[in-house]
Amino acid sequence: MIYDWCSPQWSQLLALGERLPHALLLVGPEGLGKREFAEALAARVLCHEARADQQACGHCPACLLIASDNHPDWLVVRPEALEDAAEDADEAGDEGEGKAKSTQIRIAQIRAVTERLGVGAHQGGYRVVLLYPAEAMNVDAANSLLKSLEEPPPRTLFLLISDHPRNLLPTIRSRCRVLSFQQPARDEALAWLKAQGVSDAVDALALCAGSPLRARDLAGSKEAQIQGQFVDDVSRRALEAPLEVAARWEGWLRGRKKGEAGLTDMATLVTWLQRWMADLVLIMQTGQARVFLGRGEQLKKLAERSDVATVLRGYNELLKVRALAHHPLNARLFLEDLLMRYARLFQASR
Numbered sequence: 001m002i003y004d005w006c007s008p009q010w011s012q013l014l015a016l017g018e019r020l021p022h023a024l025l026l027v028g029p030e031g032l033g034k035r036e037f038a039e040a041l042a043a044r045v046l047c048h049e050a051r052a053d054q055q056a057c058g059h060c061p062a063c064l065l066i067a068s069d070n071h072p073d074w075l076v077v078r079p080e081a082l083e084d085a086a087e088d089a090d091e092a093g094d095e096g097e098g099k100a101k102s103t104q105i106r107i108a109q110i111r112a113v114t115e116r117l118g119v120g121a122h123q124g125g126y127r128v129v130l131l132y133p134a135e136a137m138n139v140d141a142a143n144s145l146l147k148s149l150e151e152p153p154p155r156t157l158f159l160l161i162s163d164h165p166r167n168l169l170p171t172i173r174s175r176c177r178v179l180s181f182q183q184p185a186r187d188e189a190l191a192w193l194k195a196q197g198v199s200d201a202v203d204a205l206a207l208c209a210g211s212p213l214r215a216r217d218l219a220g221s222k223e224a225q226i227q228g229q230f231v232d233d234v235s236r237r238a239l240e241a242p243l244e245v246a247a248r249w250e251g252w253l254r255g256r257k258k259g260e261a262g263l264t265d266m267a268t269l270v271t272w273l274q275r276w277m278a279d280l281v282l283i284m285q286t287g288q289a290r291v292f293l294g295r296g297e298q299l300k301k302l303a304e305r306s307d308v309a310t311v312l313r314g315y316n317e318l319l320k321v322r323a324l325a326h327h328p329l330n331a332r333l334f335l336e337d338l339l340m341r342y343a344r345l346f347q348a349s350r
């Protein structure tokens with residue numbers, strides 16, 4: 001799947017034809033479809049029929065092997081925790097059973113791939129190694145991979161994906177051709193979301209920090225039911241009745257039945273509030289929001305009731321409590337404290 005905003009990178013690469021680099025590092029903010037892009041590229045390289053910058057044909061023998069997840073020259077390296085993400089979702093109730101899955105990419109995984117690369121391509125063409133998130137490699141794994149990147153086996157394409165390339169060993173970065181992905185312009189993202197049938201696209205895009213894919217997923221999720229209320233609450237109601245809002249938000253965290261997931265989680269609420277306050281500071285300083293572009297009026301009204309220093313102080317306090325948001329001892333008290341602090345930012349002592 002190549003999303004519209006990734007098509008320049010696609011044409012750019014495929015124009016290289018046989019001069020495709022042996023290692024590509026796909027970087028950019030999460031939620032842009034980098035992994036889908038890498039998978040489409042892997043399929044394109046293995047496909048027997050596709051020409052020029054076409055995508056994989058989908059029906060040649062290689063494509064059929066890919067579709068059934070059985071292509072011997074398509075190697076995926078990712079942390080164990082991601083391997084089983086799908087299965088775990090089915091067994092969400094059985095928490096705490098068995099050993100915790102590793103969130104790192106370990107040297108044994110890299111070695112297993114290197115061994116397979118030593119054997120030669122089964123289909124006589126390219127081999128593709130898809131590795132993500134690249135920053136999950138521990139130091140040993142990264143050093144082991146480095147050897148393959150320095151002396152790449154013939155007709156092998158390494159595709160590394162990273163949302164946080166700064167966390168990679170510089171030697172890994174320098175051995176790869178870096179391919180950057182940027183968020184699409186807001187109008188483009190909104191048009192795309194509208195075409196996907198997302199009705200509240202403006203707020204959804206804001207809450208997802210500009211990522212169109214996350215905004216689409218949010219729109220189809222349980223969280224969509226509360227996004228509008230959240231913005232209304234922080235615009236007005238939280239200032240007058242923080243405890244009432246804390247009670248409502250706590251309700252969002254609880255499932256309807258015991259053991260059932262709620263509409264959202266605490267970390268998400270804190271992140272949303274953080275983005276909102278960052279925009280408030282921007283409105284005060286520049287008159288222009290960056291994220292909540294559809295809520296300029298509400299932000300301006302709030303801005304009149306406080307000042308930059310006060311809101312920045314509140315923002316910094318929020319950063320400090322963010323770490324606690326994952327496991328607050330008492331969700332209700334945590335939210336009450338959070339929202340009372342928030343309300344106080346607008347009680348002009350001037």
Ligand SMILES: [Zn+2]
Binds near residue numbers: 060063
């Ligand atoms: Zn094909």
